[in-house]
Amino acid sequence: MLDPALDRLIRDLPKVELHLHIEGTLEPEMVFQLAARHGVALPYPSVEALRAAYDFTDLQSFLDIYYAGCDVLRDEDDFHAMTMAYFRRAHADRVVHAEIFFDPQTHTARGVAMATVIGGIRRAMADAERELGVTSRLILCFLRHLSEADAEATLDAALPFKDQLAGVGLDSGERGNPPGKFARVFARARAAGLRPVAHAGEEGPAAYIHEALDVLRVVRIDHGVRCDEDDALVERLAVDRVPLTVCPLSNVKLRVYPRMEDHNLARLLARGVCVTVNSDDPAYFGGYMVDNYRAVCAALPIGRPQLVQLAHNAVEASWLPAARKAELDAQILAVAAA
Numbered sequence: 150m151l152d153p154a155l156d157r158l159i160r161d162l163p164k165v166e167l168h169l170h171i172e173g174t175l176e177p178e179m180v181f182q183l184a185a186r187h188g189v190a191l192p193y194p195s196v197e198a199l200r201a202a203y204d205f206t207d208l209q210s211f212l213d214i215y216y217a218g219c220d221v222l223r224d225e226d227d228f229h230a231m232t233m234a235y236f237r238r239a240h241a242d243r244v245v246h247a248e249i250f251f252d253p254q255t256h257t258a259r260g261v262a263m264a265t266v267i268g269g270i271r272r273a274m275a276d277a278e279r280e281l282g283v284t285s286r287l288i289l290c291f292l293r294h295l296s297e298a299d300a301e302a303t304l305d306a307a308l309p310f311k312d313q314l315a316g317v318g319l320d321s322g323e324r325g326n327p328p329g330k331f332a333r334v335f336a337r338a339r340a341a342g343l344r345p346v347a348h349a350g351e352e353g354p355a356a357y358i359h360e361a362l363d364v365l366r367v368v369r370i371d372h373g374v375r376c377d378e379d380d381a382l383v384e385r386l387a388v389d390r391v392p393l394t395v396c397p398l399s400n401v402k403l404r405v406y407p408r409m410e411d412h413n414l415a416r417l418l419a420r421g422v423c424v425t426v427n428s429d430d431p432a433y434f435g436g437y438m439v440d441n442y443r444a445v446c447a448a449l450p451i452g453r454p455q456l457v458q459l460a461h462n463a464v465e466a467s468w469l470p471a472a473r474k475a476e477l478d479a480q481i482l483a484v485a486a487a
C-alpha cells in the first residue's frame with residue numbers, strides 16, 4: 150500500500166502531461182457509443198469483451214487494436230467528444246497542461262478530412278481551457294511504418310492549419326523504421342516553425358535516440374528508456390537536459406519491462422536526466438496520470454523529493470511560456486511544502 154502522505158502529494162501536485170496520444174484515450178464505452186451513432190459493426194460483443202482484448206504482447210499487438218478502434222471516429226463531434234472526455238479525466242488528476250499527439254494518417258486514410266480531425270480536437274482544447282482551466286498544445290505525429298512520401302503529403306495537408314499546431318512527432322512501430330527515414334519531412338516541418346519530437350528507444354535501440362537528436366533535431370525524446378544501453382548517451386541526455394517523456398504503465402503493458410520494479414525511471418532521474426511521467430494511451434494501458442505516478446512510487450525508490458522533481462521536470466520540458474512555468478513551479482513548491 151502506498152504511504153497515504155505520498156498518495157496525497159501525487160493527487161495534489163499540479164501535473165503537466167507531455168506524452169498522450171488522443172486516440173489512445175478512446176475508452177471502450179465511447180467506442181461502443183460512437184459505433185452505435187454511426188451504425189458501425191464492431192468485432193466484439195460487449196464493452197467487457199473489448200476491454201478483455203487489451204492483453205498485449207508487444208507494441209505491434211497494441212497498435213493493431215488501437216488503429217482498429219479509430220474506425221469509429223467519423224466526424225468533428227467524435228473528435229471533440231473523445232478529446233473533451235480526456236480533458237475531464239485529466240483535470241480530475243490535476244493535470245493543468247497537456248501537449249497531445251494525434252495521428253492524422255489513421256483518419257485521412259479512411260477518408261476523414263484533416264480539417265475534421267483538427268477542428269474537433271481544437272474545439273475541445275478551447276472548451277477545456279475555458280471550462281476547466283486546462284491549457285494544451287497539439288502535436289501532429291507521422292506514422293513511421295508508412296513512407297516518408299506519405300508523411301510529406303500529410304505535412305502538406307496540415308500546413309494550412311499550422312497555426313493550430315505546436316509540433317510534429319513520430320510514432321507507430323519503431324523496429325526497422327529509424328528516425329533518419331523522415332529526415333526531409335522533419336526538416337520541412339522545422340522550417341515551418343513546428344517543434345520536432347520523436348518516439349525513440351521504446352522498442353528500438355539507443356542508436357535511434359542519437360539519430361532522432363542528430364538527424365531530426367528533436368527537442369524531446371518520447372519514451373527513450375533504452376538510452377541506458379549506451380552510457381555516453383545517458384550522459385549526453387543529462388548534460389543537455391534533453392527531456393524524456395516516459396510512460397511507465399505503457400512500458401509494462403507492452404513488455405518493454407517485465408515488471409514495474411525493473412523500470413529505469415528512478416535510476417535515470419538520479420543520473421540527472423530530465424525524465425517525466427506520462428500516460429501514453431491511458432484507455433489501453435490501465436491508467437491516467439495519477440495511476441502512473443502511483444505505480445512508479447509503489448515499485449521504485451521514488452519518494453517525496455523524486456515526485457516533486459518529476460513534476461518540475463515536466464514543467465521544464467513543456468512548451469509553456471517562461472512566466473507560466475514559473476507560476477507552476479511555485480505551485481508545485483507550495484504543494485510540496487504543505
Ligand code: ADE
Binds near residue numbers: 170215399
Ligand atoms: N502510438 C500510440 N502509442 C504509441 C506508442 N507507445 N509507441 C508508438 N506508437 C504509438
Ligand code: ZN
Binds near residue numbers: 371
Ligand atoms: Zn507514445
